[in-house]
Amino acid sequence: AQTVTQSQPEMSVQEAETVTLSCTYDTSESDYYLFWYKQPPSRQMILVIRQEAYKQQNATENRFSVNFQKAAKSFSLKISDSQLGDAAMYFCAWGSGAGSYQLTFGKGTKLSVIP
């Protein structure tokens, strides 16, 4: 079974600084996708960024970027120029390209942004 591990239950960052959230996963599949979802206090799940496992290039979306290390099964999220609105729970998730239909989520990292 696939597992997703987020080892940092809580993190904090100063406004305008950079923070990296860690995620590791375990799978025997070769066709899969990785995601970071943001859950603000409203509890809506918002897709932040996605990575296709067969692409070596790290995904980037504005201030958000990932460091995808396939051999190490690591998928960290970097947030640059942190803003107050970035404060939220962040969930790492894994999805199969051809097997299971479900997304497997990590337990989440609560990010606080200090003004």
Add this chain to the structure above:
Amino acid sequence: EPEVTQTPSHQVTQMGQEVILRCVPISNHLYFYWYRQILGQKVEFLVSFYNNEISEKSEIFDDQFSVERPDGSNFTLKIRSTKLEDSAMYFCASSVDRARYGYTFGSGTRLTVV
């Protein structure tokens, strides 16, 4: 931007009562899902639905749960006889092509069983 719509946003029900949670997925999406999140805990998969049938379900999704797509636009989750431990946030999601482009989640229904 297209949205997944869930109603109601909050529902309080007596233990043992039936509840129906409603969702309108994005119109061109083909795969539909229900997840739940007990307060402070991880997001857990319940069921996926494709081509008018359940494609996968978790151990949580027992005989108390059922899903339907009654009219081609709505997607519902029914809990037949609610228990206290069913209190959670329930999220509906939809996707174009399984996990390929990620899921779009609704804003959730907070279910409180008293």
